[in-house]
Amino acid sequence: MTVVEQMAEFAVRSDVAGLSQSGLLQLKICVLDAIGCALGGFDGEPVRSVRQFVADFSPDGRCTLIGGGRSAPDRAALYNGALVRYLDFNDSYLAPHETCHPSDNLGAVLAAAELANANGATLVAALAVAYQVQCRLSDAAPVRDRGFDHTTQLAYSVAAGVSRALSLDATRAANAIAISGTALNALRVTRTGTLSHWKGLAAPFAASAATQAALLAQRGITGPAELVEGNKGFAQSIAGPFTIDWRREGLDRVERTIIKRYNAEIHSQTAIEAALELQQKHGFDASDVETVEVDVFDIAHRIIGGGEEGDKTLVFTKEDADHSLPYLIAVALLDRTVMPAQFGLERLRAADVQTLLCRVVVRPRTEYTASFPEAMPSRVTVTLTGGRVFTLALSDYPGFRTRPQTWEDAVAKFRTLGASRAADTALTEIASAVHHLEHITVADLTRLLGNLGTPAQSVALEAA
Secondary structure: OOHHHHHHHHHHHOOHHHOOHHHHHHHHHHHHHHHHHHHHOOOOHHHHHHHHHHHHHOOOOOEEOOOOOEEOHHHHHHHHHHHHHHOOOOOEEEEOOEEEOHHHHHHHHHHHHHHOOOEHHHHHHHHHHHHHHHHHHHHHOOOHHHOEOOHHHHHHHHHHHHHHHOOOOHHHHHHHHHHHHHHOOOEHHHHOOOOOOHHHHHHHHHHHHHHHHHHHHHOOOOOOOOOOOOOOOHHHHHHOOOOOOHHHOOOOHHHHOEOOOOOOOHHHHHHHHHHHHHHHHHOOOHHHEEEEEEEEOHHHHHHHOOOOOOOOOOOOOHHHHOOOHHHHHHHHHHHOOOOHHHHOHHHHOOHHHHHHHOOEEEEEOHHHHHHOOOOOOEEEEEEEOOOOEEEEEEOOOEOEOOOOOOHHHHHHHHHHHHOOOOOHHHHHHHHHHHHOHHHOEHHHHHHHHHOOOOHHHHHHHHHO
């Protein structure tokens, strides 16, 4: 069997029974977290543009759009995925040389499961498959250092998860993975230099295209079976040699996912926590800060600290800001939190934060790099204008594997993000549906998601 055939066999044989109780709970936490992020992302400029695109070209279909309306499955995957991803507040998975957001699979897998009129147990199994495939490829076949984006692995995971949601046989699932994996090899320039809207839309776009690949395979279209190991295939051209025995894979990777406490790039979480703890303990005001020194592990420095992926003191847009550790530390000290409100254009361009972020120095530390990704160590040193110095080092934050988020924590974050979008009763219904996901139908969940939004928004969506 080829690698994609083995992966397909893994996908179609996987069942909800393969999840441990802790894994099942963590998957539900990730789903609720992703829906909360979607509710918080409605007003994003690129999200509105995607919604208009869907309304203009595919206003009708069999799959629910979060907030109201229906569309074709690939367009639902695109729009709902854009909602989940826009805030950059959704879950993460850390591998030594790759970081991904497994809930990027949700929009596509949910659309496929609704299309298939599936039950919740099928949706859970399909999501667990997608999480496993993306995370294991991040472990064994990282692509970042070769110039490719982590959405490259998403092409495999969405195709596998959608195939499971559609109950495809192994042959059609293999073709879905082969088509998607061949076509969707994204470039890392998406996240380097000055950042664009594509930072938040690359994953939804890949998920939408991977959904198309699975629907084509369902109808008999074939793809290159030797995608991974073949001449000029994925291993030779992109990832390098690697081995995963899909015949022995389980569904355990979801248990190693982590949830963000702050609305910021994942590698910043511990540093933000340390900065806020220092401020709370010592009671200083941000206006008194002379300098902030932040010591981090190598990947944090490279991606958000001003290393190889660009100068992070140049912050002009929301996309720049949530991937700039200097900005995140500065706005945290000024506003004493980092939530969606900290990324409005007026806020991020204000003189106080623009001045303070230029006083933040980020440095990599070898010993911190050695402990990543089992820990996310950071040390923050704040020097005040009067000469006083405060320092705090942390190895994790609430939401990391060593301090995992509870269901109650997940519900609290969900309610915070959804409060402006839906009534408390609607949020309670959604949380309950997710908590009992394996015992309901997918239609039960999508009905709740489609009914969200204010009356005015519902009218606008119906008109579109």
